Amino acid sequence: MKLNTNSNIYTFVYMTVVVVIVAVLLAVVSSALKPLKDANVLLDKQKQILGALKFNLDSLDTDPATKYLSLVNDTLTFGEKEVYVANLDGEVKYILPLEGKGLWGGIGGYLVLNEDKNTIYGVNFNHEGETPGLGAKITEYKIFRKQFEGTHIRNEEGKVVSVAVLKSGKIAEGKDQVDAISGATITSEGVSKMLEEELINNYKEFLSDVPAAEENVEPIEEKEAEDVESED
Amino acid sequence: MLSQKTKDTLLGPLNANNPVVVQILGICSALAVTVQLKPALVMGIAVTIIVAMSNVIVSLIRNTIPMRVRIIVQLVVVAALVTLVSEVLKAFAYDVAMQLSVYLGLIITNCILMGRLEAFAMTNNAWDSLLDGLGNGLGYAIILVIVAFVRELFGSGQLLGLPIFPESWYAAGYENNGMMLMPAMALILVGCVIWAHRAYNERKQK
Numbered sequence: 001m002k003l004n005t006n007s008n009i010y011t012f013v014y015m016t017v018v019v020v021i022v023a024v025l026l027a028v029v030s031s032a033l034k035p036l037k038d039a040n041v042l043l044d045k046q047k048q049i050l051g052a053l054k055f056n057l058d059s060l061d062t063d064p065a066t067k068y069l070s071l072v073n074d075t076l077t078f079g080e081k082e083v084y085v086a087n088l089d090g091e092v093k094y095i096l097p098l099e100g101k102g103l104w105g106g107i108g109g110y111l112v113l114n115e116d117k118n119t120i121y122g123v124n125f126n127h128e129g130e131t132p133g134l135g136a137k138i139t140e141y142k143i144f145r146k147q148f149e150g151t152h153i154r155n156e157e158g159k160v161v162s163v164a165v166l167k168s169g170k171i172a173e174g175k176d177q178v179d180a181i182s183g184a185t186i187t188s189e190g191v192s193k194m195l196e197e198e199l200i201n202n203y204k205e206f207l208s209d210v211p212a213a214e215e216n217v218e219p220i221e222e223k224e225a226e227d228v229e230s231e232d
Numbered sequence: 233m234l235s236q237k238t239k240d241t242l243l244g245p246l247n248a249n250n251p252v253v254v255q256i257l258g259i260c261s262a263l264a265v266t267v268q269l270k271p272a273l274v275m276g277i278a279v280t281i282i283v284a285m286s287n288v289i290v291s292l293i294r295n296t297i298p299m300r301v302r303i304i305v306q307l308v309v310v311a312a313l314v315t316l317v318s319e320v321l322k323a324f325a326y327d328v329a330m331q332l333s334v335y336l337g338l339i340i341t342n343c344i345l346m347g348r349l350e351a352f353a354m355t356n357n358a359w360d361s362l363l364d365g366l367g368n369g370l371g372y373a374i375i376l377v378i379v380a381f382v383r384e385l386f387g388s389g390q391l392l393g394l395p396i397f398p399e400s401w402y403a404a405g406y407e408n409n410g411m412m413l414m415p416a417m418a419l420i421l422v423g424c425v426i427w428a429h430r431a432y433n434e435r436k437q438k
Binding site for chain 1: 299319
């Protein structure tokens with residue numbers, strides 16, 4: 001007897017079986033690959049932070065994960081925000097994860113501040129789907145990221161004002177600025193807004209407790225000394 | 233070695249019956265992933281694998297599929313395969329998965345897949361369906377690679393991310409063509425490929 005493949009019951013049962021098989025298959029594969037995927041996400045984050053710390057990932061003496069763990073030794077938490085503390089050749093660097101919006105989707109990055117919580121040491125950006133060759137250039141060092149180095153996120157009075165990303169020719173009032181990427185206006189503005197929002201609002205707590213630059217040199221040294229003592 | 237029919241099934245889609253330039257299918261993703269060569273290559277390979285596999289699976293179960301819900305069954309098969317491929321890429325080739333981002337998921341809606349399943353796999357055996365899937369996938373990949381080659385070369389001055397033109401050219405006033413990076417340029421280039429393809433084939437027929 002030939003099965004009637006057009007009956008309602010057959011259709012119903014058939015679809016149920018198909019969907020259950022597919023669901024089980026995908027669930028098994030997804031959970032089996034989860035450790036690998038999570039490891040990739042973590043490694044990607046560590047590589048990006050190393051990039052922000054201006055390491056060339058192709059010429060590291062160890063693998064990125066080991067290098068990362070040897071540098072970053074503390075995490076400060078401020079509400080939902082985290083700041084990683086790295087020790088680079090005896091100097092303290094603060095790593096601030098950033099999140100914002102570009103043209104097509106989210107953009108993000110890591111901003112590395114010097115001990116004075118003012119001078120930018122390095123920066124790295126990532127994006128979900130900015131236009132390759134245009135907005136996606138925010139990830140490139142020579143073209144875009146390099147400009148941030150040495151700029152200041154505070155104005156002369158010590159107030160946090162962020163760094164502006166502007167088309168060349170425009171001048172930012174009272175803050176440092178870098179050149180936007182031509183042809184990628186909205187992505188560049190996204191970077192500018194992301195920095196502004198994160199530094200002025202979200203990292204307020206972290207950035208608020210620094211006195212003027214000259215005064216903070218000694219207290220921080222003392223604090224470090226205390227830390228060493230307490231560890232002993 | 234191969235019979236004429238097998239040959240037609242496998243090689244036809246590469247030229248005479250190309251899914252992109254003759255049937256004008258899958259244009260949308262051709263615009264999206266062809267700014268650079270690498271994502272275009274990966275996209276081509278991913279689509280080839282997915283068309284071939286879904287063709288085989290649908291062909292194997294074609295006699296059991298209830299006719300009234302056949303499109304849904306095909307869609308489930310394709311969606312499952314695409315999800316599998318994207319999971320595997322995320323686990324083993326994270327960089328590439330990130331680069332393709334949303335377009336990988338959008339393979340599900342690629343008209344070539346549904347087209348081949350409906351037009352071929354539903355009525356042919358598994359072996360022929362496999363060849364048909366491979367042929368169509370590769371036919372799609374070729375066009376993607378041609379378009380991406382031109383766009384990356386003239387738009388960014390690179391191929392696979394490696395600089396092609398010497399610095400001295402830029403010093404002498406050569407500039408990358410920003411137009412090439414715009415989605416519209418992909419359409420125009422696909423148009424040019426279609427034109428060249430038709431002109432060549434018509435001449436051959438005469």
